[in-house]
Amino acid sequence: MNRNHINFFLAAIAILGSGAAYAAGGAVADEFKWMTFAVFGVIIAITMAITFWAARSTHTTSEFYAAGRSVSGIQNGWAIAGDYLSAASFLGIAGLISLYGYDGFMYSVGWLVAYITVLLMIAEPCRNIGKYTMGDILAFRNDPKKTKTVAAMSTITVSTFYLTAQMVGGGVLIKTLIGIDYEISIIGVGILMLAYVVFGGMKATTWVQITKAVLLVTASLLLVFMVWSPYGFSLPAYLQAVIGDADVQKQVAKLLGDQALSMTPEELGQRFLEPGLFLKNPIDQISLGMALVLGTAGMPHILMRFFTVPTAQAARTSVIWAMGIIGGFYVLTLFLGTGAAMLVGSAKIAGVDAGGNMAAPLLAQYLGGGENSILGNFFLAFVAAVAFATIVAVVAGLVLASASAMAHDIYVGVIRGDHATPREQVVAARVSSIIVGVIAIIVGIMAKGQNVAHLVALAFAVAASSNLPAVFLTLYWKKCNTTGIIAGMVIGSLTAIGLVMVSPNMTYPKAVMASAKKVLEGEPAQPAKDAVPAVKASSFACELFALDGCVKSEPAKVASPEKPAKLGAAEKLATLNGKLQAEEAALALLAADPVGLKAAQDAVAGIKKDIAATEKAKTKAEEDMKKVEGQTTSIMGLEKPFFLLKNPGLISIPLGFLMVILGSLFTRDKRSEEMWDELYVRQNTGINAEAASVH
Amino acid sequence: MSNQSVNWAAIDANPKFQVLHRKKTTFLWGLMIFSTVYYFLLPIGAAYFQDLFKIKVWGAVNVGLLFALSEFVVAWGIAFIYSRKANTEFDAMAQEIINDVNNGSIK
DSSP, X not given: XXXXXXXXXXXXXXXXXXXXXXXXXXXXXXXGHHHHHHHHHHHHHHHHHHHHHHHTTOOSXXXXXXXXXXXXXXXXXXXXXXXXXXXXXXXXXXXXXXHXXXXXXXXXXXXXXXXXXXXXXXXXXXXXXXXXXXXHHHHTTSOHHHHHHHHHHHHHHHHHHHHHHHHHHHHHHHHHHHOOOHHHHHHHHHHHHHHHHHHHHHXXXXXXHHHHHHHHHHHHHHHHHHHHGGGTTOHHHHHHHHHTOHHHHHHHHHHHGGGGGGOOHHHHHHHTTSXXXXXXXXXXHHHHHHHHHHHGGGOHHHHGGGGSSSSHHHHXXXXXXXXXXXXXXXXXXXXXXXXXXXXXXXXXXXXXXXXXXTHHXXXXXXXXXXXXXXXXXXXXXXXXXXXXXXXXXXXXXXXXXXXXXXXXXXXXXXXXXXXXXXHHHHHHHHXXXXXXXXXXXXXXXXXXXXXXXXXXXXXXXXXXXXXXXXXXXXXXXXXOOHHHHHHHHHHHHHHHHXXXXXXXXSOOHHHHHHHHHHHHHOBOOBOOBOOBOOBOOSSHHHHHBOOTTOXXXXXXXXXXXXXXXXXOHHHHHHHHHHHHHXXXXXXXXTTTOHXXXXXXXXXXXXXXXXXXXXXXHHHHHHHHHXXXXXXXXXXXXXXXXXXXXXXXXXXXXXXXXXXXXXXXXXXXXXXXXXXXXXXXXXXXXXXXXXXXXXX | OOGGGOOHHHHHHSHHHHHHHHHHHHHHHHHHHHHHHHHHHHHHHHHHOHHHXXXXXXXXXXXXXHHHHHHXXXXXXXXXXXXXXXXXXXXXXXXXXHHHHHTTSOO
């Protein structure tokens, strides 16, 4: 044990050292980088101490996968919240609110409501009849080898999608914040996460999650306190300030385009608190809502958490705590997002990261005193370190879930027919963790620069279309059997994946090319256009698919005035540089006039900013052009999406349920029927449930 | 208590277990359906009832914002109602059945 511990301490130091050596650029100024690394170092040291402590009591399979079932309800609630408040929901939702206002907040609601399904239908029954994995639940009354194989495949698929999104997001985030190379961040995340999982198993993963969740909530509370206190904690007074802010009004005007021309500044500000700036397709939203509400309950790393508590009552307590923490956190993001929009400015946030992911860190920097202050950079460093810990911890949970599916379901359950010795089981678990972890690092590096935004939604859609129908129906429907479960899981997940492959989430070279060309070559002048009323799709199928003979639905458009031609990036740069020279020449003449000097200096700074932004857009457009060079179709051979929604849940979830039902009705399975009484009594009473291990 | 010694069919057929099953099913489905309907009212309202969502009620705070906030309150309310019912009623009923199994009343 000791040698192992020394090894991973060395690894941690190496990561920090190499990070420091390679860090250049990023949101943190070079002179303050030492502070960022110090904060990162402290947080990593805390998690390593936790792992060291957890490793001393992680010897058996139950300890490795389920922390000896000795985690209390409240602790598990914090850990679930930690698992769930991944970088996507922590940075992503604050970012969406900062850019799109109301719609970003509305988006967060589904993530909380999802836990009602977990609380009412899933948590307690799973605790009562499960052991370590989703496969155990499905194998209870069905053919163990077949269902464990399918369950493990589905677990690994869902985890891989989610994990890849986290890894890529994390690499980009760390690069944007402190400038550490993408590859090094990925390897750093991978090694740390492997240290937690391999040495400390579920116990270390749980406590790292708890620590991270506490830090995250504390940091957010502090930021919200600072944002809200100048308004005496009055909601209307605060929101009045938000909508009266010129930056916010500008952002809304930019989003609305021609529509904004006829609106007053007050109306523009108020529009920030009204729906429709981001989520424009209600059917797509309902589809996403279904995936969230049903997918969370089918997420393997969340399901696995319910095996770590001693009783079903503790499982219930843990969901209730998780709902309190997660919901409270999303209410806080309303303030973080709108605060960032008002104080930092949406344009600046989108300038650092187009998706808005930097809203919370930039807000922290602003509240501490800004870019050049020590406190501001300390705040930024702290939020960045919490975000880093978030990614490492969420990835650790996902790796543990995949490793348990591989080792417990496939190796022990299927290959060794449940006859592995306890020691062999623990070794299998650790070896699987290393395999999954290394694969995660490789996938993370290979996916550099790839479009991974859809992978989180896809993970939820597969979990909702495959895992949930199977788990739900085996728990609550007497006739459910092996054939149904296999049919439902295979068809549900393949449908979800297939639909996403032909959806607008994929990269369509022609569209990329067209928008890059607009930036590089400019746009011709446009004549004035009349208002166009909304067009309704010719049938419901036409809302979902690009079928032949379909009329696509289009939103109403307001009349637009004549527009002058837009310059290409190169010409625009030339013009701006000319202006800059002129202003700088004027500056030299103004030395004696302090007022004029100040104005001229501001003008120069403004032009320099424009030049930087134009250059950035130009580089990005050129990179995009290069990426799709010579291609005309997506990887599925399509020029434009066939499935028109971004979220497949609307079709794949009902199909998953239907297939379980049909498969079960058309076949008979004696074991499934015979075991029903036992399953139903046990899930309701907890008789014979796996007990907590005694230390 | 080993696996073989429990007669699952007998417990399932026991009137006490049947009452627990019935009460739980009605209660859980009721809450589940209510929460689902209430949740999907939000995207539907935001898409098709924008005029309603835009009505200002408390300074800049409009109906849409209050409705979104109410989703949190409703979710927490459901968690509270369920946990109270489960802690006081369902757990006690389940415990009674377990006691009956342990002292041999259900064989």
